[in-house]
Each structure stands twice: as structure tokens, then as C-alpha cells.
Amino acid sequence: MQSSRPIVEVRDVGKIWDSRAGTIIALKSASFSVTRGEFICLLGPSGCGKSTLLEILAGLLEPTTGEVLMDGERVREASPERGMVFQSHALFPWRTARENVEFGLEMRRVERSERQRLAKQLIALVGLSGFEESLPRELSGGMCQRVAVARALANSPKVLLMDEPFGALDAQTREELQREITRIWQETRTTIIFVTHSVSEAVILGDRIVVMTGRPGRIHSAISNTLPRPRDATSPEFGATMRTVYSALEGARRT
Amino acid sequence: MRSSRIVQHFTGFTGFVVLFVVWEAAIAVFRPAPVVLPSPWHTFEALLWIAHSDKAWADVGISLFRVAAGFAVAIVTGVPVGIALARSAFFRHVLAPTLEGFRFVIPFAWIPIASLWFGLHESGKVFITWYAAFFVIAFQTEAGLRQVDERLVKAAKTLGAGSRELLRKVYVPAAAPMIVTGLRLGLSFAWISILAAELVNAKAGIGYFTMNAADFFRSDQAFAAMGVIGAIGFLMDRAFRVLERRKFAWHRTTDAIQ
Amino acid sequence: MQRFSLGLLFPIVVVAAWWFVGASSPAAHGVISTPAEVVIAFVRSAASGMLWLDVGVSLLRALGGWASALVLAAPLGIAMARIPTLRRVIGPVLNVLRPISPVAWIPVAILWFGIGYGSKIFIVGIISFFVILVNAFHAASSIDPLLLKAVTTFTSSRLRTALHVVLPASLRGVINGAQFGLASAWGGVIIAEYTGANSGVGYRMLNAANLFLPAQVMANMVTVAIIGYLLNAVFKGLINTRVGRKYLG
Numbered sequence: 001m002q003s004s005r006p007i008v009e010v011r012d013v014g015k016i017w018d019s020r021a022g023t024i025i026a027l028k029s030a031s032f033s034v035t036r037g038e039f040i041c042l043l044g045p046s047g048c049g050k051s052t053l054l055e056i057l058a059g060l061l062e063p064t065t066g067e068v069l070m071d072g073e074r075v076r077e078a079s080p081e082r083g084m085v086f087q088s089h090a091l092f093p094w095r096t097a098r099e100n101v102e103f104g105l106e107m108r109r110v111e112r113s114e115r116q117r118l119a120k121q122l123i124a125l126v127g128l129s130g131f132e133e134s135l136p137r138e139l140s141g142g143m144c145q146r147v148a149v150a151r152a153l154a155n156s157p158k159v160l161l162m163d164e165p166f167g168a169l170d171a172q173t174r175e176e177l178q179r180e181i182t183r184i185w186q187e188t189r190t191t192i193i194f195v196t197h198s199v200s201e202a203v204i205l206g207d208r209i210v211v212m213t214g215r216p217g218r219i220h221s222a223i224s225n226t227l228p229r230p231r232d233a234t235s236p237e238f239g240a241t242m243r244t245v246y247s248a249l250e251g252a253r254r255t
Numbered sequence: 256m257r258s259s260r261i262v263q264h265f266t267g268f269t270g271f272v273v274l275f276v277v278w279e280a281a282i283a284v285f286r287p288a289p290v291v292l293p294s295p296w297h298t299f300e301a302l303l304w305i306a307h308s309d310k311a312w313a314d315v316g317i318s319l320f321r322v323a324a325g326f327a328v329a330i331v332t333g334v335p336v337g338i339a340l341a342r343s344a345f346f347r348h349v350l351a352p353t354l355e356g357f358r359f360v361i362p363f364a365w366i367p368i369a370s371l372w373f374g375l376h377e378s379g380k381v382f383i384t385w386y387a388a389f390f391v392i393a394f395q396t397e398a399g400l401r402q403v404d405e406r407l408v409k410a411a412k413t414l415g416a417g418s419r420e421l422l423r424k425v426y427v428p429a430a431a432p433m434i435v436t437g438l439r440l441g442l443s444f445a446w447i448s449i450l451a452a453e454l455v456n457a458k459a460g461i462g463y464f465t466m467n468a469a470d471f472f473r474s475d476q477a478f479a480a481m482g483v484i485g486a487i488g489f490l491m492d493r494a495f496r497v498l499e500r501r502k503f504a505w506h507r508t509t510d511a512i513q
Numbered sequence: 514m515q516r517f518s519l520g521l522l523f524p525i526v527v528v529a530a531w532w533f534v535g536a537s538s539p540a541a542h543g544v545i546s547t548p549a550e551v552v553i554a555f556v557r558s559a560a561s562g563m564l565w566l567d568v569g570v571s572l573l574r575a576l577g578g579w580a581s582a583l584v585l586a587a588p589l590g591i592a593m594a595r596i597p598t599l600r601r602v603i604g605p606v607l608n609v610l611r612p613i614s615p616v617a618w619i620p621v622a623i624l625w626f627g628i629g630y631g632s633k634i635f636i637v638g639i640i641s642f643f644v645i646l647v648n649a650f651h652a653a654s655s656i657d658p659l660l661l662k663a664v665t666t667f668t669s670s671r672l673r674t675a676l677h678v679v680l681p682a683s684l685r686g687v688i689n690g691a692q693f694g695l696a697s698a699w700g701g702v703i704i705a706e707y708t709g710a711n712s713g714v715g716y717r718m719l720n721a722a723n724l725f726l727p728a729q730v731m732a733n734m735v736t737v738a739i740i741g742y743l744l745n746a747v748f749k750g751l752i753n754t755r756v757g758r759k760y761l762g
Binding site for chain 1: 407416
């Protein structure tokens with residue numbers, strides 16, 4: 001661990017929606033911290049508020065109560081410091097892969113040749129060299145997600161937020177991308193906060209697994225995952241960790 | 256790809272051939288007076304005459320000018336109004352009911368009052384073409400902006416886009432296909448409306464030419480002019496569709512976002 | 514409620530400005546009249562019966578042309594979608610004729626039918642014909658192939674297939690086409706009545722314009738809009754009755 005101060009602090013964050021159907025408590029008193037360089041997974045069933053929490057972390061949503069601090073400063077709005085990858089890749093369909101990756105750089109007024117150089121570099125990082133000039137509709141789902149990761153990384157974010165990014169992909173592509181994101185994380189050492197509803201995915205990826213439960217959404221516990229990488233999903237240690245996580249989920253559900 | 260274009264041209268050609276055949280057959284069977292139904296050949300000759308007539312070219316030019324002017328003003332007024340309707344709930348509540356109401360007052364209905372207001376002056380014609388194109392452009396622009404996927408906007412925000420950049424670099428490109436469809440429709444409405452206006456109250460223009468020809472019992476010229484009118488309308492539509500196909504190839508998949 | 518009153522804001526401002534300008538400036542008055550006079554003109558023509566006569570004549574022409582077109586275009590569109598030979602023979606001809614705006618047909622229509630009902634019905638017919646044809650064709654050609662395959666397990670008769678699958682599936686498209694066609698028909702009869710007519714709403718409007726009676730013209734414009742709206746509303750209402758809901762869901 002490098003710095004002692006956590007890069008992200010979530011303090012007592014709550015989110016309440018007022019609708020015609022009544023008030024919905026999406027999140028209740030969520031608190032945890034993330035250390036710089038950590039790969040942390042938010043795990044929970046649908047409706048437990050994990051995506052809401054992620055959007056609050058990004059600054060896209062304002063919490064009703066509590067606050068999120070990044071490097072000690074309160075998060076108020078979306079910023080390239082908090083890059084995000086969505087479940088549906090959300091690539092700009094009218095831009096090629098390279099142009100998508102360049103978007104953040106354009107916002108920062110990076111000069112053109114430099115932009116193109118950086119974009120190419122990032123596309124190579126995510127393993128898509130040669131596909132720079134393809135449009136999203138010409139790429140497979142998995143490839144689009146890689147571009148989405150490259151696009152978020154273009155701004156050298158302090159934190160990369162990923163909202164069930166591999167959920168819409170088939171099992172094989174998912175496994176491949178899990179390996180890829182681990183590799184990218186190891187190469188860039190970006191802090192990653194990864195939302196998932198799959199226990200195995202959380203155990204494959206995360207250093208720490210924050211277990212959440214729903215209605216109202218809240219954090220139940222955090223489980224440390226010290227399995228050495230690369231992680232073998234068939235090993236008995238992996239199975240043991242999964243069992244620990246499952247029982248935590250079970251426990252969360254019952255409270 | 257190319258073979259389907261050849262098929263398209265082929266069917267167009269077949270259409271003309273069959274049309275001519277049926278036409279000639281009708282003349283042979285019903286023996287109408289030439290003034291009622293001229294033969295295809297006479298019509299073709301009239302077409303050639305039109306092609307060589309400066310006056311006819313001037314008429315076509317005037318009609319096109321009237322359409323272009325009204326269309327241009329419709330773009331300049333319609334797109335901003337569409338943007339305002341999409342972005343400001345206040346603007347929408349104030350203006351939308353009125354605009355929707357005017358949908359039922361078709362451009363044709365404005366022709367008499369425009370002739371009363373503007374007489375034979377060009378501004379009257381441009382008013383009609385503007386009116387015809389304005390609403391569809393404004394509404395299509397609004398619709399295009401409103402169907403922009405929110406996730407794209409969120410993504411752009413996390414990439415550092417401010418509100419001006421959001422409009423220019425996310426909303427407008429995402430809405431562009433629908434906006435351009437609006438332009439295509441607006442142009443064709445403007446074309447139809449100017450013809451109508453010229454039938455009623457004009458001393459020049461291809462619509463006027465057609466009416467004049469019929470008045471003087473030159474049905475061959477009238478039919479030839481109709482062919483020209485159809486061809487121009489067709490080409491305008493085609494030009495836009497080609498533009499749409501080229502520039503909006505990315506739009507083809509309806510679920511660009513899975 | 515607040516939204517409703519906001520929506521009235523703009524029309525009220527415009528009408529007020531109109532009234533003011535029209536009432537205060539004689540020159541302007543001759544051109545735009547005042548809202549009050551438009552209402553008076555409207556009421557007067559309603560009272561004298563002229564309004565009803567005009568509307569009746571125009572409606573007759575519009576509905577006549579529209580109905581004729583419906584009867585021709587709907588079956589033809591469906592047939593063209595299902596019978597390739599027919600499509601290949603007639604399709605190209607129609608594709609050549611379609612870009613020629615019905616408005617462009619008006620001079621020839623007058624030449625052929627004079628200034629009576631015939632030319633108006635003809636023009637309205639052309640307008641409605643293509644609209645309905647395209648919609649019917651579209652609907653009939655996008656029938657789920659799985660449905661058609663399923664039917665073959667019941668009957669191999671093409672007629673039965675047509676009656677029980679093709680027709681109901683195409684019905685929605687035909688109805689849509691009929692609705693658009695109706696709106697176009699009403700617009701078409703108006704323009705047809707501008708040129709070469711001596712009766713009908715369109716004729717009355719142009720006549721008033723030539724006599725420099727803006728109040729009359731505008732009263733007629735309002736009539737056109739109202740009738741257009743009513744036609745649409747009545748049509749939609751009929752579709753939504755038990756018959757419509759039963760077959761269209």
C-alpha cells in the first residue's frame with residue numbers, strides 16, 4: 001500500500017427517490033473506503049443500489065445524504081478524473097473507435113497529433129490494434145467494451161468505475177475480458193471500482209469484495225480476497241473464497 | 256451493392272417502357288382527342304421543346320429559387336426552434352400547443368391569404384415554401400434531440416464534456432439523422448407547395464407553366480411539364496437519401512447501443 | 514393547469530396584437546382585419562347556410578375521391594406485396610408516376626373533367642391512392658414469415674391463407690394509410706378548388722381573397738383546419754370502437 005489516505009471515501013451515502021409510487025430508498029448509509037491502486041468489487045443482487053452508488057461516485061447523481069470524497073475533496077459533478085464504463089458500452093456510434101477514445105482528449109484540448117498518438121497507444125493497450133478506424137456497429141460487444149475502457153483511460157483517471165461492463169456479453173468473451181481488465185489494471189495500476197452481480201466475477205477480479213443487499217440498498221460487509229493472480233476458478237482456494245462470499249450474501253439477504 | 260442499384264435503374268426503365276406501352280394502347284383503344292391525351296411521342300417532343308426553351312428553363316429556375324429561399328429560411332428558423340423545444344420545458348409549454356395547432360392549417364390553406372397580402376410578389380411564394388418546410392423541420396429536430404440516448408450523455412459527462420460541448424458533440428451528431436430526414440421531408444413539402452401556389456397566383460414558374468399549357472390546350476406540354484416536375488421532386492428526394500446513406504452509415508443498426 | 518395556461522400565453526399575445534393593429538390602422542385593417550370580424554364572418558356564413566353548403570360540397574368531393582382510392586389501392590397494395598409477378602409489372606409504372614405530385618396533375622384534371630366535381634375527385638383520388646397503396650403494400654410485405662409458415666400446416670389454399678392471415682395482418686397498415694390518405698384528401702380538395710371551381714371551401718377562400726375580404730378568407734382557413742381536425746378525430750374514433758378494437762387490438 002502506497003499512500004495511507006484512501007483515494008475514495010464514501011461516507012454515509014444515502015439516496016432517496018421521490019416518485020408518484022411513493023418514496024424509494026435506493027441507498028441507505030453506505031460507507032467504505034478505497035485505497036489507491038485497489039481493485040474493489042461491489043457485489044449484490046439486482047436492485048440493491050450498486051449502480052446508483054456507482055453513479056454517485058462518478059458525480060452523475062447527487063446523494064440525498066452523506067458525501068463522497070476523492071483525495072479528500074468532495075465529489076460534486078462528473079469529471080474525467082472518475083472515468084466510467086457502462087454495461088451498454090455507450091460508445092458514440094458516429095465516431096470510430098479511435099475517435100471515441102479521443103473524445104476525452106478533445107475535451108481537454110489536446111492537440112491533434114498528440115491525441116491520435118495517445119489514442120492509438122490506448123487501443124493497443126486494450127488489445128485492439130488494427131481496429132482504430134472501425135465504427136462501433138462493426139465491432140463485437142466485447143470489442144466495444146474494450147474501446148469503452150480505452151476511452152475512459154484516455155483521461156488518466158484517478159478511479160475507473162465499471163458498471164457491470166461484461167454483463168451483456170457471452171460467457172467466453174466475459175472470461176476473456178476479465179483476464180484483459182486484470183492485465184490492464186496490473187499495467188496501469190488505476191484504482192478500479194467494479195460493480196457486478198456475479199460472485200465468480202467478483203472473486204476473479206477483486207482485491208476486496210463489498211457485499212451489498214437490497215431494498216433498501218446498503219452495505220453488508222467487505223471481504224478481503226488475497227488469492228494470488230492469475231486466479232484459477234477451478235482451484236479449491238477459489239471455491240473456498242466463493243463460499244465465503246456466498247454466505248455473506250446469504251447473510252446480507254436475511255437481515 | 257452495385258447489383259441492387261442496377262436492379263433499381265432497371266425497374267425504373269421498365270416502368271417507363273410499360274407506361275409507354277399502356278399509354279399507346281389506351282390511345283389506340285379509346286381514340287381520345289389529342290388535346291385530351293397526347294401520344295407519348297408528342298409528349299416527348301414537347302419535352303425536348305421545353306429543354307430548348309429559355310423561358311421554360313427560367314420558369315424552372317424561378318420555382319427552384321422560391322423553394323430554395325423558403326427552405327433555407329425554414330432551416331435557419333426551424334432547427335433552433337426544434338432545439339429550444341427539446342431543451343427547454345418552458346419553451347415547449349409555451350410554444351408547442353400553438354405549433355401543433357398550425358399543423359392542421361396546411362400550407363395550401365395559406366395560399367389565398369398570401370396572395371391577398373403579398374400579391375404577386377416573390378415574398379408571398381417564399382412565405383408558402385417556408386411555412387411548408389418549417390414545421391416538419393422543427394418537429395423532427397425536436398424529436399431527434401429527445402431520442403438521444405441518455406447513456407451517451409452520461410458517458411460524455413464522465414469524459415469532461417461541458418454543456419456547450421454536450422450540445423455540439425453529443426446531442427447534435429446523435430440527432431443528425433432525424434434532423435436530416437426532417438430536411439428531406441421539408442424540401443419535398445416545399446416543392447409541392449410552390450407548385451400549388453404557382454397554379455393559383457403566379458405569372459412564372461413551372462407550376463404556372465403547366466397551368467398555362469393546359470389553359471391553351473397544349474396537353475402535350477402540360478404532360479411534359481408534369482414529367483419535369485416529377486423528375487425534380489424525385490431527384491431532390493434521391494439526393495437527400497444518398498446523403499443520408501453516406502453520412503449516417505453508422506446509424507443503420509437500430510441498436511447501436513446494445 | 515399551469516401548463517395549460519402557459520400554452521395559451523402565446524396565442525393570446527398574438528391575437529391581442531392582431532386585434533390592436535387591425536383596429537388601429539386602416540391600412541393594416543384592409544389586410545389582416547381583426548379577430549372579431551373573422552368571428553363575425555364565420556358566424557354569418559354559418560347562419561346564412563353558405564358555410565354548410567361549401568363544407569358539404571368539399572367534403573363530398575374529398576370523401577368520394579378518398580373512398581374510391583381506398584377501394585382501389587388497398588387490395589392492389591396487398592396483392593402487389595404477395596404476388597411477385599404483379600409487383601414486377603405494375604410496380605415500376607407506379608414508381609414512375611408516384612413522384613409526380615398530385616398538384617401537378619391539376620391542370621390536366623381540369624382539362625379532362627372541367628371545373629365540376631370530377632376534377633376534384635380525380636385529384637383527391639390520386640393523392641389518396643398512392644398514400645394508401647404504399648401503406649397497404651408495406652403492411653402486406655412485412656407479415657411475419659413464421660405466421661405464414663404456420664398457416665400452411667392448416668391449409669394449402671392460397672385463398673384461405675389470404676383471407677385468414679394476409680388480410681388481418683395487413684389491416685393495420687391499410688387503416689394507417691387510410692388515415693393519412695384522409696388528411697391528404699382534405700388538403701387536396703382545397704387546393705383543387707382553388708383552380709377551376711365555383712363551389713366549395715377552397716373556392717370560397719380564393720374568391721374572398723380576390724375580393725379583398727381578409728376576414729372571410731381567415732374564417733375559411735379556420736373552417737379548413739376545424740374540418741381537417743374533425744375528420745381525423747372521427748376516423749380515429751371509429752377505429753377505436755368495438756369493431757376496431759376487436760380486429761386491431
